[in-house]
Amino acid sequence: MTIENSTQAQPTRGGCPVRHSEGACPASALAAAFDPFEGPYQVDPAEALRWSRDQLPVFYSPKLGYWIVSRYDDIKSVFRDNVLYSPRNALEKITPATPEAMKVLASYGYAMNRTLVNEDEPAHMERRRVLLDHFLPENLEAKQEMVRRLTREKIDGFIDRGRVDLVEEMLYEVPLTIALHFLGVPEDEIERMRSFAVAHAVNTWGRPTPEQQVEVAHAVGRFWQYAGEVIEKMRADPDGEGWMHYTIRKNAEIPEIVTDSYVHSMMMAIIVAAHETTSLASTNMFKTLLTHRDAWEDVCADPSLIPNAVEECLRYAGSMVAWRRETTAAAQLGGVELPAGAKLLIVQASGNQDERHFEDGDRFDIYRDNAVEHLTFGYGSHQCLGKNIGRLEMRIFLEEMSRRLPHLRLAEQEFTYLPNTSFRGPNNLWVEWDPEHNPERANPALRRGSVHFPVGAPLRKEIARKVRVSAVRQEAGGVLGLTLEDVRGRPLPRWSAGAHGELCLGEYERKYSLCGRPDAPGYDVAILLEEQGRGGSRHIHEVVRPGTELKLRGPNNLFRLDESARSYVLIAGGIGITPILAMADRLKMLGRDYVIHYAGRSRASMAFLARLESDHGGRVRIYSKQEGERADLPAIVDSLAEGAQIYACGPARMIRALEDLCAELPGNTLHFEHFSAQGSGLDPEKESAFEVELMDSGLTVAVAADTTLLEAIRAVGIDLASDCCEGLCGSCEVSVLEGEIDHRDLVLTRAERAENRRMMACCSRAKSGGRIKLAL
Template sequence: MTTPQPATCPATQHAGRPAGTCPIHQQAAQFDPFQDAYMENPSEFVRWAREQKPVFYSPKLDYWVVTRYQAIKDIFRDPITFSPSNVLEPVGEPSPEAAAILKEYGYAMNRTLVNEDEPAHMARRRALMEPFTPEHLRKHEPTVRRLVTTAIDGFIDDGRVDLMQKLLWDVPFSVALEFLGIEDDSDRETMHRFSIAHTINAFGRPTPEERANVAHTVGQFWQFSGEVLEKMKRTPDGPGWMRYSIRQQKDFPEVVTDSYLHSMMMAIIVAAHESTSFASANAIKLLLEHPESWADICKNPLLISPAVEECLRHNGSIGSWRRRATRDVEIEGVAIPSGARLLLVVSSANHDPRQFGDPDFFDIRRDNTVEHLTFGFGAHQCLGKNIGRMEMQIIIGELSRRLPHMRLADQTYQYVHNLAFRGPRGLVVEWDPAQNPERHDADVLHATQEVRLGAPLAKHVVRDLKIASAQQVADNILLLRLVSPTGTSLPQWTPGAHLDIECGNTGLSRQYSLCSDLNDHKAWEVAVLNDPESRGGSSWIHQHARSGAELRVRGPRNHFRLNETPAGRLLFVAGGIGITPIMAMAQRARALNLDYEIHFSCRSRCTLPFAHALQQTHGARLHLHISDEGKRNDFDHLLAGLKDDTEVYACGPNRMLEALEAAVARRGLPDTCLHIEHFVNSVTILDPDKEHAFDVELKNSGLTLTVANDQTLLDVLRANNIDVQSDCEEGLCGACEVAALDGDIDHRDSVLTTSERRENTRLMTCCSRAKGQKLVLDL
């Protein structure tokens, strides 16, 4: 139910809006993000909007609030229509007194990387981004480790500490100063005061009593930044990003201006540490609130990188970003007038079930967590994201190694109320010093974990599961029932999903489709054929998989998805062990009351798994084709008379899939109807002697990169700070898929169907290349 439309509603000023369609919802009229309830959990605070009113006008803010993932990502994609110019703009009009105070200090904050419009923004970003690439950031890793170690040494035997006071503010602040090249950090308390004042001024809503003090402090911060900059100009060959920027000014004087350098100096002192401090605090709080996840990373440090990404998604340090509409535009069906200010609640987007399955579930092994929008997206994505990741990984790694028994103390969390940075001002933890591992094992002090500068490697996102049972269900076919060792529920999965199972210390990992009951959240089941022609994975599993044993698995991941709203009927075709993904698809089709049939081929009855259970569940919809009994599946006959809107899902031996593809072509059916699953890629991936270099334009990032003949596209993207996940890097798993906008793709994967390849809208960056000289990607 909506409130009566106020006379000042901006919607009434938009030409063409029908009467009675004011977007001011009752809850929208009361929306106020400057309170603890919002700072503690922005996603929950706007759940009502995400579910019912994804775009609404807030009269208290005079902002249009956007809450869903795809809408926010599309806004980030278009910096022309949606200008970032108001990112650092005070929320309300400054008082005349505050404006006069700032003028006394010569305050002239201008554009920076976060609020610069195009085309100036990309020119500056390209000129100044090199120190942010993974290659250059690596040199800061020893400093981060030293700072973290020293800080923990200072309280390791105390048994109780406020991590914000003793670790999480100091370390990111020191790293920020080193990165910038600021040598004098003696007056840290003053700089801390400067940072808080800048945050309140740019993103907060100071009370009338606070405004004068905030203005004085911001003015002092402006003068301090100018003094530091002038000092650096006298030693331009020294270290740090600001001196690098000063040197670049000589080559690009119209791009890197004095005004820009001064404004950037002030803004980045805050941005370079405030977001990391709060992100680290939020992450540690979240992990300690989920003891199983904390225990997992203590046991396996390779999980720290994916855990950091899930923490950034689930409880990141950036609650929202801001934009201004430069023309009349429509968002989620709501007409937005030119000049309107937008609040993009990325914390809400990161909990959108349309993008993240079971989004409120904290899962450090989530397969698409890197798609979160905490860092923004596209041309204005945070340049410092990887140094922040480095700091968070090292902080969490050292704490989990040296204080695995740490726990949250009883406390009340307080926040700085603002629209950007969010995290507690204090984070008190406790532990028993007598249980410190280093008191009993000196090697603890010398261990280090690998740091990922970029998206987590999917191969590190492992889960230790116990084999509850290992049952022979047909000749050479073993059904494994996998459960959590602690008996907890496992994440939900969708029909067609598979697991990657690590085969002990062999270095092998193999993909197996999930075939368990979709409603069973306590266990996952996979069936493994001991194939004498395999590469060794299946034989290892048959030799070592026993009830009670543990397996390391990755996933679930799905690139063989079922269309749950088909226009016509569904035809499921399986050969041998290929029945496994089809079982789950058929279960889902039955639950949705869809029209479907299953055609299951096998050599003989003894090699036919799950036939009895399938017969009981699907009855006459199941058709068995057993070669030894003279019943082979005739694909031409099977496809005869099918309507064009039929969708065919098939999994089985390559020769069966090739025969089915040929039959589809002979019958003149659209190849878009056929969806197949492969677990072997026979395409040559990379031979430098036979390759050519090509360019790749990243449409959203404003970059054009060159992929040499001896490089993969994935390697080049990673080297240039572009987040793309990967796993097998053989063109099999689909983890590194990205969207393509233009160019002829040389597809070398076994994930995409023939029709999907022809569409030229997706490619696997680990193996596929350009047929011509250029590709344009949606990155």
């Protein structure tokens, strides 16, 4: 979008606030009609913004006066830069207060100031570092027993009734009790706290009428006074336990960092934040799982699925729908120029279903192995401090309910929500069951059963769906083709060209590109028998038969096809044809210009020749080494049309040759994927320890010689995705801001390594024990 005077807002009545060149404004009827307080957004925020993700990922909403951000990558980039995108407006009233409401608030001495949520640097990180310890995973483990005890007491109270409102009976009060205990606040005013929380949400993120504003202002004023009273009681108990007692002691020790006004404001803000988000997220979780009955039954049968089921619920139907930021200077986001002072509504609910990041993103799938990458907790230095408390509670709620009431079902009801931009969860959740079928009536020991879940994000290695081999065929000499189907006959998730799945059979876990047609009911993979491999391919060739059951992780796509190029050159060496075939199928469907170059030892060893020649005809060039044919890579690269892109998969020597040939071409010309890993394990005797500054999180972490960077980052509570842990897939990529990197991956191009702006946390390290800085 081209903008004149892009650093200055130019308000226009009912339209975009920026003066554009003729025809350059990214506005549309859908943008003008967008209203977050009613209609589709209140029903399903992610679905309501599907059009935006596809057409206009950053747009101005004249009804709201905010720029709406809907795609995953754009949202994450906003969270990453809290200087350019200030959080200062995060708790600002989204509906301006009336003079009458302001007068009411003033009568209570209301003086809400900055908190961890809405303060700028450097004050934010100075305070956050001081107050972080209580939230670290190792310090939360002791809370599990209390959460389970409170949960059991509530279930004991209603398990024989057959019908309850879960919000009223458990999902509001238990998170609030836990929050107050964690903070060290008296637990004797649950109902009063409920009214305060609703008033605070409506006051900050809602659109109350002028009359409602006055009523809400009285409740918010009373909340403010209550918070002050609690602080004074706490000051009288200097040895009290809990995070707020700790904060008050820090206020006495370092008042210049933890100020008096900060203590009062934080008390009011965190009482709401520490329980309301978990209560709503837990309600959404049960509604989602009971709506998707297959997922509920899988969790009941296998509690090990619970940690990832919780993450997928947070991704698919999290309680934090959107957050806010304000630009401190002119910025470009999603290809759109934003003026200084632009107010942004960054809709995490939309980003969480963006299929550019999540394969089949609008599908609920508890086996999704990158669900933990959701943005519900935010990202970076402002990521939710209490995320692991929320995870802990939700896991225990789900484990206790699914074990004791597996026959639970949703009752017939109409769901209602508190209208606002940012928090979402039903006001009530009625469920029912037949008490006569309660499993513990026949087996009383079930009441005391439990599964311990370590605090923190789930590990990807624990997430896999059960599949069955429905067909086995010989695709070529030494190449075994398998078709996989869900063991229960359910549809498998959709996937995009370049995607892969990871097969788990016994001790062997190997990744294979999906190479069937995307509309097929099952997944097709092709497995080369590698004589010099680690035994996985041989085991599959020898053991797998039709009917064999195994586990599958994914699908994931780390070799994604850019569908905006002018033309495409697809190059495959040997078994590297598998992702290339899927890309060719996709490009044919789109009607794009492409050519395929496929090289192998012999035609007999080259898989899918017949399908290539049948489906892609004159676009295929075959090179058989046995027949004296070689792909002339220099000539292929020399003949590239302007704007063309190369996608290549094959042996390392082929990729290195293409890197050399494309070294002077535009950076997005060559895209590649290796199909084998090199040794990437640590040898502590040969490694050097180093330090890393996580600039987005404001932390400094020591990485020992026997520890990977990935392991060290996770140990301080930072969620970082990973997959192969061999430097092959690229899922643990982080951005480098400073320092020299010893690159050990097979993901980055030579030019990207020389730029030194990215690294893979699973295997790469700082050179010679130096200090590095990462955007994390």
